[in-house]
Amino acid sequence: MTHSFSSVPQVDYARLQDKTTRQEELDKLRNAIFVVGFLYLTNTGLELFDLPAEAKENCNMIHSASFLGYTRLGAETTALNTDLREQFDFGTPGMTTWTEQHPFWQRLEGSNQYPNKSGAQELVENYISQIDRLAQEFVHLVAECLSLPVDTFDSFKGKMSRLKFVKYPPSAPDSQGVGPHKDSAGLFTFLSQDNTGGLQVLNKNGEWIDVPPIEGSLVVNIQQGFEAITGGVCAATTHRVIVRSQQLPNFASLIKAKIIQAPTSQTRYSIPFFLGVRLDLTLSQLEESAAHIVQRIPTSDDRKKRAVDVPSEFLSPLYSCTLGVAGIPSFLNGIRNRH
């Protein structure tokens, strides 16, 4: 046995559980303990995406009228291209079970499909309850910064918010993780991202601006629900995830000249929380309150004029249905198949 090391070893937890591989893995563990003092413990089974395909398919979103559950890699498209990601969608627990007596749109607020994994439900519920508190406090701060009473937006909050666990597996650099879109499901998004990078937002000059990970931070963005409530003065921003290469950018010319092979990317994980908007808001109520709110936001007339010109999916009469509910079809677009 050597007494130094040049890398941190990996120990496979699943192999430690298996009689046929246990001894071999114990040897690796011993080496790590004696020689390195550091190790990667892999295959711990604590990862939702590591579940067998069958366990994930058992809670596939196709079983849910509320678009909650698992979406496998390649099943989602945005801007007409396939997104290279898989995901679990969860919602605030405790929603009323939909029956024929309820309005149709209320089906969007349904119950979760949890994967068969101990601790998963507690983890999701705990995360939602904590981040929801932060999100509500944040909305108060937004009202305050717009010189509006702190509770201005409280009545717009929906019953159900959404939490998504997303995995972008390694793929060819520059592939589409998720295509250009605006978040449509509610008021604000609070995103926790790992340190892989790849998230970009579109500025008004049409340039993609990187949103590099900052340790311990959440990335927050406006959704189309909030854009509608503020009459477009606070606009939702288009964003996307582009798969990043693992190598440094100055290798690009060597890759192009095929001197070295194009690398695949590193896996990216992200956890966006979408603060939900009220689903029973009618288009006319929305327009009326937006006009009232816009008028009180202290910004230049120019800015407000521009805002009025900005079309919002939420405000489009196209998306008003007989029950007068604003925004439902854009919900469907945003959640199922982004266009």
Ligand SMILES: O=C(O)CCC(=O)C(=O)O
């Ligand atoms: O994964 C990310 O960083 C962004 C995800 C996103 O934009 C979305 O799911 O709406």
Ligand SMILES: [Fe+2]
């Ligand atoms: Fe998004």
